[in-house]
Amino acid sequence: MADNTLKERIFRTLKDLPPMPEVARRARVVLSNPNSSFSDLADVIESDQGIVTRVLKMANSSFYGLSGNVSTIQRASMVLGVKTLMELLGMACSSEIMSGTLDGYDIAAGDLWKHSLAVASASKMIARRIRPEMEQDAFSAGIIHDAGKIILNPYILEKKSEFQSHVRMGKGSFLxxxxxxxxxxxxxxxxxxxxxxxxxxxxxxSIRYHHDPSPSNHDILTYIIHVADAAAIMSGIGAGMDGMLYPINEQAMDFLSLKSDDIPEIMAETAVYIEKTIQQL
Ligand SMILES: [Fe+2]
Ligand SMILES: [Fe+2]
Incomplete structure (x- = not known):
């Protein structure tokens, strides 16, 4: 079925899709206002107790290094700074949505979350090397780059055997x-x-073209997410069936001025990051 119809169906039910928690939108509004302070941001985050608990757990993980000493968002924002606090907020808002099982993709519980964190972390490290001002966007885009799988999962499940035979008969990848x-x-x-x-x-x-960055018109963020995604999958931190047949595009490496040695280094750091944070949410 050529599927504007399916897309329309999905968009009609948009209100039923899992929303990003309201606190994330409000935090972005606060940040975009040059007159707002640390404490305004902390006030917004503190309006959602579930999110507060998750942010503080992460802040006190061995990776973020506060080791149990921080018990309020106000204090975390002062010790960690706004950038890191926003990173933790993005993680706290997405972890629940991303942590379920996706049977359509053969993704076990927690695996999409782990993959998303790996891509976020690797994207941030690539950005740090070439465009430090993009670190935060790279992390956010990495976290949600595969969120479309959550939406498509039930529709894939309906036609699972068609998907399996497409891949089995060598017609192409799951994507x-x-x-x-x-x-x-x-x-x-x-x-x-x-x-x-x-x-x-x-x-x-950057999310739209994360599997093939060439139509993005040389958009750096798109290339960063693409390389981080491919690197995560090649390191075995994939999510489901779209991981096969997915090499890092050589042009992407050149475009980002990355050497082949950079990728194993970035992925080794990413593995440490995952180990130190994944238990915390
Ligand atoms: Fe993907
Ligand atoms: Fe991915």
Whole structure:
């Protein structure tokens, strides 16, 4: 079925999709106001107790290094700084949505979350090397780059045998099966749903082309997410069936001025990051 119809169906039920917690949108509004302070941001985060608990757990993990000494968001914002606090907020807001089982993709509970964290961390490290001012966007885009899978999962489950035979018969990857059978893939869909999640446009663009950055018109963030995603998958921190047949594009490496040695280094750091943070949420 050529599937504007399916996409329309999905968009009609948009209100039923898991929303990003309201606190994330409000935090972005506070940050975009030059007159707001640390304590305004802390006030917004403190309006959601579930999020507060998760942010503080992460802040006190061995990676972020506060080792149990910080018990309020106000204090965490002073010790860690706004950038890190926003990173923790992004993680706290997404972990619940991303942690479930996705049977359509054969993703076990927790695996999409682990993959998303790995891509966020690797993207941030690549950005730090080439465009430090993009670190925060790289982390946010990495966290949600595969969120389209959460939306598509039930539709894939309905047609699971068609997907399996597409891959088994060598017609292409699981990603190409999404396009062939549903009419669009998880990357395209997620980028369109970003508006519903109040995600800025430039992040939506990087999500749209994370599997093939060439149509992005040399968008650096898109190339960063692409390389981080491919590197995570090659290091065995993949999520489900779209991980196969997915090499890092040589042009992407050149475009980002990365050497092949950089990737194992970045992934080794990412593995440490995952180990130190994953238990905390
Ligand atoms: Fe993907
Ligand atoms: Fe991915």
């Amino acid at each position: 190409s099966a999404e396009k062939a059978i549903l009419g669009f893939d998880h990357a395209e869909l997620a980028s369109e749903v970003c508006e519903h999640w109040n995600i800025p446009e430039h992040i939506a663009l």
